[in-house]
Amino acid sequence: METLAVFVLSEALDLADGDQELFLTLANLFMQESPKELAAARSALARQDARGLAEAAHKLKGSVLPICAPRLFERAQRLELLGRQGEFAEAASVCADVESCLAEVHAALRNAIAGGFPS
Template identity: 30%
Template sequence: MVDKPHLDEEALAELQNVMEDEFETLIHTYLSDSRERIESLKAALNDEDADAVAKTAHSFKGSCINIGAPRLGVLCREVEKAGIEDRLGDAQPVLGSIEEEFQRVAKALHALMAGAPDKRVR
């Protein structure tokens, strides 16, 4: 398995300090966009569109890294590489791992948002 945390709490704390009152909106936007990207990856794999798989996975990877979800970012990189190399059969099982990891990340982010009254990571 990928040797990365589900959430990078230090990165999230820094992002929260920068975003201040917009942090919660950012998290909700990330979660919504991520669900759409997962559906786009499924469609691209179903259509056997390696270019769309690579581009969608690349974009998803960037947002995961930016939000502080490094394990999910690594999984997206695997799918991106499979798309670039036109190895879509290798991407399919990783997509399942992406879906599972996204559920863990979403749950952790929801818990974070429901946590402390000031919603601080630290």
């Protein structure tokens, strides 16, 4: 897990076919939507709703793909699996990982947006 990058801007731009404007749109959309999915996952975890947890983690995982944030993707994927298996004890720990990874990605995205893109 430690070897995975938080966010890879060059790959994210590549996934957006080099379209910086599209990437900005996707990044802003991600920063707007991902907290909702995290909240949904936390809520499902609190009420021991395995299916709700898996669905929220799945949705979050999907939204990470275009952003190219490998560490968060891996944690969200793990959380989805634990949700499916109803492993709430481990899921609580992984959910905390997801939350910190998400914060890292948000920070990285804000930096990237503020710092401009490589020409």
